[in-house]
Structure formats: structure tokens, C-alpha cells
Amino acid sequence: MTKADVDIPVVIVGGGPVGLFLAICLIKKGIKCRVLEKRQEPVPDSRSLGIHPVSLELFDEVGITEPFLTSGLKIRKGLALTEDKKLGEISFEYCPKPHNYILACPQFTTEKILRNELQKLDEDALITGATVKHFDEHEQFVEITYSIDQQTNQQITANYIIGCDGKNSAVRQQASIHYSGKRYNDTYIMGDFEDTTDFGADAAVFLPNGGLIECFPLPNGMRRWVVKTNQYISEPSQLKLATLVQERLGYDLSEIKSTMLSSFGVQHFMAETFAKGRVLLAGDAAHVVSPIGGQGMNLGWLDCQNLAKRLHTLTDDKGELNYDPATLKKYSLRQKKIVKKVGRRAEINMALGRKPGIPFLRNLFVKGILQSPLRNKVAEIFTMRGLNDWWI
Template sequence: MIDVVVVGGGPVGLYLAALLLQSGVSVRVLERRAEPNTHSRAIGIHPPALEALDGIGVAARLVSDGVRIRRGVAIGGGVEVAEMSFDAVSGTYPFVLSVPQSRTEAVLEQRVRGLDCGAIRRGVTVTGIHDDGSAVAVDLLTPAGESRIHASLAVAADGARSTVRQRLGAPAPLKVYPDRYLMGDFADSTEFGPDAALFLEAAGIVESFPLPGGVRRWVARLRGADPDAHTAGSLARMVRERTGIVIDAGTNSMLSSFGVRSRLVKRMIHGRISLIGDAAHEISPIGGQGMNLGWLDASELAPLILGRLARTAREREFGNFESHRLQAAAKAARQSEINMALGRPLPAPLWNVRNRLIAGAAGVPAINSRVAARFTMH
């Protein structure tokens, strides 16, 4: 019997596996996908998460691979409304790191395999999970057929549609928002360099973030539910109409449309089974906090796992962990709701008022610093 089964081989599951393996714990990561992720997906790594990733020796490599976003600007009607610097948010990592999720996962997977070449099992579907009070049994479907693996503890990091959460019947009320977005990665033709730019336009927000290799991500809030609008050309058109910036649709390397939901479990600890990351709390991608929340969940859970395996952990420690992490997720959800509200379409008079209010608040150093800290999860 192994020590810990981690269900889900995404960035959160891989990070937890590395933390545990380097502490001498035996781990198996069960991942449904047969091949590694190649999608850029989540790109922002915040300072607290970089500090956590440094604990497994991968932060420096990711920083060398990514773009350091030290400043964000808000623009409305072609005029700079506000500026936000991240220089004071962290002594070690005074920036938000932009790096494709595919690269992040590749670095994490290499670290895990370096610690235990057999720790990751791909092409595995979890069909059941059972906690008898002394161990956990996980039922699997593999290309070779059905099997079962036994472990002292199990952690579900299997995403927003978590199979483990469903198998546990864990209550997790779902909230659906009216907001929809279209995002894509294109060759960078702007002069923003490593800066992030938010265009607060009356027709809806447009967000722009640098990526490595001369690429820039664009995210636009959609108006209506026209399925024909979900193309690289339509995104380029929205960007041009709202910002005046011309991007070449032919350089598109990733395109995705998404709606927004939020979900927060009532409990993260279920006996010998824990839920972390999106399996425990799904929040809006606007603000880029979801993946980072999962890493911080894992960082706080790992010492408790070690304590439970050593029979030194106390139950109240798990209760404190659960309370703290659910509070952090609720705070992030509130921040994402504010971010979405600021980006919704507005009639011209209200749009002018909103932008003037943002400019006034940003001009107060104490408010500007506090907002920068909130945006970077400090």
C-alpha cells in the first residue's frame, strides 16, 4: 500500500505530489489524460504561488521561461485611466509571472518524475473511491482493464468537474453568471511590452497580457450569445472596434470561449480523502486566481498529510486548514465578481462616471497599493 493517491495530474496535483515525494512519501498521481496538456490555458502565477513553487525548486525555472508583469494599465476611450505597479507586493517576486499552463505543467511533471519516475500514471479513469476508516481504495479503469489501488490517504485535485467530489456526494452549490468571454493568443503587435493592459470600454472590457515568445493574450467580454462570434477573426474585430488596436487573426495560436461559474464545497476534508483546487472551489477565471489557490491549498495541506502519516496530526489542524482555505476561496470569488462587474458593458454616461471613479481611486497611493496587493493575492 502506498502513502498517498493524488487524483488529477494537472498543476495542482503535480505540485502536491512533488511536495510529498521530496519529503519521502510514496505517491501515485492518477491522470485521465493519456498525453500532457498542450494548451496555454491559465497563464498568471502570483507572488505567493511563486514562493510556494520555490519550495519544490521550480520557481526559478518558470521565471526564466515566463514574462514578468510588473505593471498594469487601465485605458478607457484611448486615454490611460489608471496605472498599477506590483513592485511593492513582494520582496522576492514583485511581479505576476505570465507563462503558458502547458509549460508550467511540463516543468512540474519533470520535477515529479525526477523524484520518482513511476509516480505518474496516465490514461487512468477513477470510477470509485472508498474510505474504510483505515485506508482508501480507488477503483480504476485503465487501457488494461479494471483495477484497484490502495493508499493511506487520497487527495482529489481533479478539477471543477471532480469525479471524486461527485463520488463523495460532497455538497458544492453552483452559481452561474451571465458573463461570457472569448480569449485568444496572437502575435504581439503592440508597444505594451511586459505590461498588462485593461481596456475599460463601454461595449465591454478587453484584457491584454504578454506571453513568452512575442505572443499576447487578448480576452474580450462577449455581448449576446452569437456562436458565430467565437472565431479568431471575430475576436480581432472586437479588439479593433473597442481599442483601436489591430491584431493579425492569422497568427492565432489558441482560441477559447468560456462562461463563468463559481462553486464552493462545504467541506474539503472527508475522512482520509481531501479536496483541493478546483475540485473544492471553482471561481471565475477573470483575475487568474484559480490555479494559484490550488497551489496554496496544497502547500498548507502537505504538512498535515505528513503529520497524519506519522500519526502526529490533530483533527483540529484539519479543521483550521479547511476553514482558512475556504475563506481564501470565498475572498477570491468576491474579487473575481468585482473584476467582472467592472468589465460589463455600460451606457456612455455611466461608463464615464465609472472610469472617473477608477481614476480617482487609483490616484490615492494607499488605495492603489491595496488594490495591487488584492490583485496579486497578498
């Protein structure tokens, strides 16, 4: 079989936010693809919700921004507080326009929008209920075996297979790509509650002596609460989260409507390479960073932009997709550098949220930063600026 004989140039495994956006980017560049996704429907809960300005600019490039702006909520300011006073604030007003804000949009809405936009481009691109069994890599193509709703196996051939199938990626594991990193001791509980605060569209980050508490506004009058815990809570409940908030802030969430509760730990893992032969990785399949700061999903979208551009350069005059290890290596090297930079920023965010040895000094440091010209630099870091402005 030659490259001209393959069924489709690219098969993407995983149809979450990263896999769907990658498909859109590829099709916009004239590269046909198929997305194999296990789930029939988008995720049922909010999960990842922060869409950063760098991602909105990527959406601008492919013309899909408007439905996100219609569905999301713009966060233009973040407040830093202790249990009894305000330390300062970060305004995104002076960040580059037009997207000088962070957009809060629940993941189920994000996936729904991306599915709709992909269907407009190619109604056959997304194959749901598809479980990938295995793949075989050959010199000029990859053969993927999958089933629909666990029924009869089917085969599809492609020039490339791209794993966007999460941190436990079956694609990465079958390709024998090493995934290394570390787990932190930091643990959290979070939940979405009806918003009964006075913060409006502002985000709030509390730094009480007992540990970090964050709360972010969501569309439809809801608010996400994230609370630092002393150990992992295996059975999260509204009572446990409300008790921690009550103890640290004196704010009562016990009788407020809640729609989602979960616990999570923090880890930072990265694949040794994002490109091995005709196997490519993007999103959590390639890297996992701390969710504090909401950068993981956005980092995956940066992978998509870079990878789509690289593959576009491999398309010949006949529209066929060639193979060039050097080009794919550049994709891997560039994104790994970005991941390391995001990881360092995430570690700083986590460190500020831990129980301080001397709370007064920590608070004085935060107050000093937020009342100095450095606050604009902090706003740039929080909105993921300075990651995607160079090219290898």
C-alpha cells in the same frame, strides 16, 4: 488491513497543475504518493497562464522556481485605459521582493515543468493513461480501482484519496460532497495572438463603453486577448474576437497569427467541505472562481501547501500517515475562507469590466484610485497578497 499494510499513503486523482504540485509538496515532506492522470501528455494549449507571487513563494519552498523563471515572462506593470486615453497604471515594483511581478507562463509549460520536477523526486509517482473507476472507503484505508488505457482494472490502497480532478470531479461526486454556487451572466471570448502592440512586457486593461478588453503578454512574442461579450459565443473564431476589438478599440487583429481561441462563462462554486472521511479535495474539485484575474490555479496551489502541511502533522515516528478528522477539518475551514475572499475580489474585477451606466463616473473612479496611494493596495490585491498570512 491496517494503515501499515496500504500500498501508498496518498493517491491523488488528477495530474494537472494542482495534482502535480501537491505530489511535489507531499514528497518533499516525506509522504509518498501516486498521481493517477488520464492524459498521457500535458495539455496542448496555454489555458491558465498567470503565476502570482504567492505561488512563486510556494515554489521557492520546494525548490522548483528556477525553470519557471527561465520559461516565463515577468509582468511588472498593468495599464488601465479607455478606448482613447490612459486612466492610470499599477506597478508591482513596490510589492514584496523577490517576486514583485506576475509571471506569464502557458499551462502546457507549467505542466511540463511540474512533471519533470516530480519525476526527479520519484519517477514512479505519476501514472498516466489512468482512469479511476471507483473507490471504496474503509475504516483504515481507501481502495481505488483504476485502469490504464481502458484495459484491465487495477487496485491500489491508500490512507487518503485526494481529488484534484477538476470542477466535474468524479472523486467529489462519488463521495457525495455537495458542490454549490452560482453562474454569472458574464461571458468572454479569448485568444492568443502574435504581439503587434507597443505594450512590451506590460499588461493592458481597456475599459471602453462596450465592455472590458484585457491583453497580457506571453512568452515567445505572443499576447492573450480577453474580450467581454454580450452573450456566450458557442463557436469562437478569430473574426468574432477581432471584430469586437476593432469596434471597441479600433485595433485590427483580423490578419494576425492566432494559436488559441475559446469562449467561457463565469461561475463560483465551492464544495460544502474539502475533507470528508479519508476523501480530500483541492483545486477546482473543491472550488471554482472567476478566471478574470487569473487566480483559480494559484488558489489550488495554496490548497496544496496547506494540505501537505496538515498531512505532515499526521505522520508518526514510523513514517506512517494517521487519521485525524479535526486536523482535516482545519484544512477545509481555512481554505474555504480563502476561497470566499478570492471570490469577492473576482466579483469586483468583473463588475469593473461590465458596461457602465455612466462611463464617465466609472472612469473617474478608476483614475482616482490609480492616482492615489491606494494604487499600491490594488497592486497587492491583484497579486493575491493577504490571503495566506494567517493560520487556523
